[in-house]
Amino acid sequence: MTLPHVHIIGTGLLGTSLGLALRRAEYPVTLSDQSPTAVRLAADMGAGTAAEPSTADIVVVATPPDVAARTIVAALDTWPEATVTDVASVKTAVLAEARTLTGDPVLARYIGCHPMAGREKSGAIAARDDLFLARPWVVCSDEDTPADRLAAVVALAEATGAAVVHLDPEFHDSAVARVSHAPQVLASLMAGRLKDMPADGVALAGQGLRDVTRIAASDPGLWTQILAGNAAEVRAVLADVRADLDALIGALDLEPGALATIAGLFAAGNEGHDRIPGKHGQAPARYSSVTVFIDDTPGALARLFTDVGELGVNVEDIRIDHATGIKLGSVDISVIPSAQVTLTEGLAARGWWVPEAAIDTEGRE
Amino acid sequence: MTLPHVHIIGTGLLGTSLGLALRRAEYPVTLSDQSPTAVRLAADMGAGTAAEPSTADIVVVATPPDVAARTIVAALDTWPEATVTDVASVKTAVLAEARTLTGDPVLARYIGCHPMAGREKSGAIAARDDLFLARPWVVCSDEDTPADRLAAVVALAEATGAAVVHLDPEFHDSAVARVSHAPQVLASLMAGRLKDMPADGVALAGQGLRDVTRIAASDPGLWTQILAGNAAEVRAVLADVRADLDALIGALDLEPGALATIAGLFAAGNEGHDRIPGKHGQAPARYSSVTVFIDDTPGALARLFTDVGELGVNVEDIRIDHATGIKLGSVDISVIPSAQVTLTEGLAARGWWVPEAAIDTEGRE
Numbered sequence: 088m089t090l091p092h093v094h095i096i097g098t099g100l101l102g103t104s105l106g107l108a109l110r111r112a113e114y115p116v117t118l119s120d121q122s123p124t125a126v127r128l129a130a131d132m133g134a135g136t137a138a139e140p141s142t143a144d145i146v147v148v149a150t151p152p153d154v155a156a157r158t159i160v161a162a163l164d165t166w167p168e169a170t171v172t173d174v175a176s177v178k179t180a181v182l183a184e185a186r187t188l189t190g191d192p193v194l195a196r197y198i199g200c201h202p203m204a205g206r207e208k209s210g211a212i213a214a215r216d217d218l219f220l221a222r223p224w225v226v227c228s229d230e231d232t233p234a235d236r237l238a239a240v241v242a243l244a245e246a247t248g249a250a251v252v253h254l255d256p257e258f259h260d261s262a263v264a265r266v267s268h269a270p271q272v273l274a275s276l277m278a279g280r281l282k283d284m285p286a287d288g289v290a291l292a293g294q295g296l297r298d299v300t301r302i303a304a305s306d307p308g309l310w311t312q313i314l315a316g317n318a319a320e321v322r323a324v325l326a327d328v329r330a331d332l333d334a335l336i337g338a339l340d341l342e343p344g345a346l347a348t349i350a351g352l353f354a355a356g357n358e359g360h361d362r363i364p365g366k367h368g369q370a371p372a373r374y375s376s377v378t379v380f381i382d383d384t385p386g387a388l389a390r391l392f393t394d395v396g397e398l399g400v401n402v403e404d405i406r407i408d409h410a411t412g413i414k415l416g417s418v419d420i421s422v423i424p425s426a427q428v429t430l431t432e433g434l435a436a437r438g439w440w441v442p443e444a445a446i447d448t449e450g451r452e
Numbered sequence: 453m454t455l456p457h458v459h460i461i462g463t464g465l466l467g468t469s470l471g472l473a474l475r476r477a478e479y480p481v482t483l484s485d486q487s488p489t490a491v492r493l494a495a496d497m498g499a500g501t502a503a504e505p506s507t508a509d510i511v512v513v514a515t516p517p518d519v520a521a522r523t524i525v526a527a528l529d530t531w532p533e534a535t536v537t538d539v540a541s542v543k544t545a546v547l548a549e550a551r552t553l554t555g556d557p558v559l560a561r562y563i564g565c566h567p568m569a570g571r572e573k574s575g576a577i578a579a580r581d582d583l584f585l586a587r588p589w590v591v592c593s594d595e596d597t598p599a600d601r602l603a604a605v606v607a608l609a610e611a612t613g614a615a616v617v618h619l620d621p622e623f624h625d626s627a628v629a630r631v632s633h634a635p636q637v638l639a640s641l642m643a644g645r646l647k648d649m650p651a652d653g654v655a656l657a658g659q660g661l662r663d664v665t666r667i668a669a670s671d672p673g674l675w676t677q678i679l680a681g682n683a684a685e686v687r688a689v690l691a692d693v694r695a696d697l698d699a700l701i702g703a704l705d706l707e708p709g710a711l712a713t714i715a716g717l718f719a720a721g722n723e724g725h726d727r728i729p730g731k732h733g734q735a736p737a738r739y740s741s742v743t744v745f746i747d748d749t750p751g752a753l754a755r756l757f758t759d760v761g762e763l764g765v766n767v768e769d770i771r772i773d774h775a776t777g778i779k780l781g782s783v784d785i786s787v788i789p790s791a792q793v794t795l796t797e798g799l800a801a802r803g804w805w806v807p808e809a810a811i812d813t814e815g816r817e
Contacts, residue, residue: 222658265653277635291590311711332690389759417586
């Protein structure tokens with residue numbers, strides 16, 4: 088079977104990473120970008136050949152989201168036999184705008200996609216051929232989508248190592264508003280509250296604050312475009328958050344009944360938290376955690392994980408915390424509950440400082 | 453020098469952990485609790501002797517925060533020579549309530565503290581003798597605090613391995629509202645929005661959502677008490693968050709000027725994020741990250757960290773992500789920027805699959 092010729096329009100982070108991944112899978116790839124420098128860099132990196140081909144089997148639009156729709160329609164016109172797809176992080180608005188520019192028969196050749204991969208860095212220079220590896224790649228098709236075109240797009244996605252998920256555009260946009268866009272907003276608003284704090288106060292920050300605000304380091308320009316492209320759905324989620332926030336602020340007057348309101352909101356948070364899938368993408372993970380204190384020096388982690396490996400235990404996650412001002416660190420190792428006793432006793436027997444481990448049957452960290 | 457006799461009232465997580473830490477440091481420790489079972493368990497664990505002593509040098513009140521003030525005042529009365537301290541996570545409200553119950557001359561023997569340590573688990577059974585190790589231990593004293601009593605409390609805190617920080621109660625309460633209480637609220641409200649989502653949608657969750665909502669697994673009862681004890685400060689921060697949220701929701705109408713509002717809120721989040729100290733408690737960390745793909749099997753991490761150790765590189769942090777459905781994982785290793793090239797090239801030379809690493813000069817993950 089001959090692999091289809093893929094033309095990628097837009098050689099930023101996603102377009103260049105896609106080119107690298109497809110070249111690795113031996114697809115023929117051509118590249119274009121409105122910036123001659125950007126396309127030359129991507130080609131130099133090995134993402135494909137800089138060219139505007141007269142024919143192509145699949146055209147991937149990897150422009151910024153605000154010009155995706157018009158680029159898709161132009162591509163459908165330029166390559167009248169090609170299947171056209173895109174990588175924009177919002178799907179309904181792109182399709183609606185494309186519909187104002189061309190007809191449904193033409194759009195039957197368009198299959199909207201959203202590979203859920205990215206970095207806080209941007210541009211071809213940040214591209215990686217394994218950016219999509221093991222990430223969800225959302226494919227939006229409907230009953231009018233020709234089966235052979237759909238199969239070709241799915242094969243392209245799978246060639247990058249991504250896991251294909253079929254969703255309709257409205258469902259996709261509503262879901263990403265909740266699992267991606269609203270969390271970004273809340274992380275940024277929380278971090279914004281630290282801007283004018285005295286340094287002595289910020290110094291009390293612990294791991295909780297670090298986790299909640301980690302993604303607040305993301306690019307404001309990109310996120311402004313993403314929110315603008317999914318404004319209605321994001322607004323709906325944030326309105327629900329605001330209603331809960333109002334209820335909580337009101338309850339802080341501590342009038343009768345207030346404590347039940349506060350506790351109810353925290354309990355709802357417990358329930359929602361428990362619905363998030365584990366890292367393996369299956370049911371929410373219930374791991375046990377073993378804490379080990381180590382010298383904060385080169386080699387200590389190697390000795391620790393050599394011992395962990397010799398005990399035959401598979402590590403699900405690791406969290407390192409360094410002491411303030413002293414050469415000591417703690418390592419929390421998450422394992423499946425049945426491995427917890429083996430690990431605790433085995434490491435202690437090998438001379439590691441392992442505090443009494445509490446079996447975490449609730450899966451609460 | 454003879455170590456002072458410490459009496460601990462309340463043998464939950466904090467009181468029992470403190471007893472274990474002080475016994476390890478060879479302090480004489482007695483314990484009491486309104487539950488005979490709880491105090492016997494703590495004594496059996498080695499946290500001290502169950503007794504109501506006739507004299508004590510330092511009395512530590514480690515009850516739930518809502519009964520801390522009355523317990524402090526009772527302790528000042530029962531042990532008229534003793535220094536009395538506590539571990540409640542709010543300080544102004546405790547002091548104000550104590551003032552309604554006794555006079556300033558008596559309260560000169562009280563020194564409020566807040567060791568910033570805890571777990572999502574509670575009770576003596578979850579106690580650990582190193583719970584306070586390398587954590588901030590806030591001490592609230594004023595000009596009327598006798599120097600010898602202050603020194604004794606500081607020595608006690610340092611005996612647990614904690615890092616003592618001197619703050620006034622109002623400053624403490626305002627700071628923890630921002631770095632601890634408000635992040636908990638936002639994490640819980642975000643997680644609450646996932647409660648009624650279709651499973652197909654929650655399945656799109658990535659690391660960002662996991663980080664933002666991790667602490668939403670915390671105990672609703674405890675957090676309700678903490679918020680109630682610091683209601684005014686928490687309310688003030690949340691009111692600021694609500695004002696920003698209102699501005700953002702308003703901007704999602706996408707009228708002229710809206711995009712600048714949205715971008716401004718994200719930029720403020722960048723600024724606030726950059727103020728959070730690194731894990732070593734110094735200036736915000738600027739680490740470079742090296743990603744390595746590994747077989748998701750026992751032994752792989754040991755081989756990896758053996759090689760990392762042999763390259764002489766100190767690991768600042770680790771993030772593991774497992775692929776969905778396939779036996780492959782990625783490990784992000786954070787190191788100081790000057791070690792990044794050594795690590796990338798060294799691991800690649802040893803046969804590891806290390807994608808091109810982008811030097812992360814912004815410290816953005």
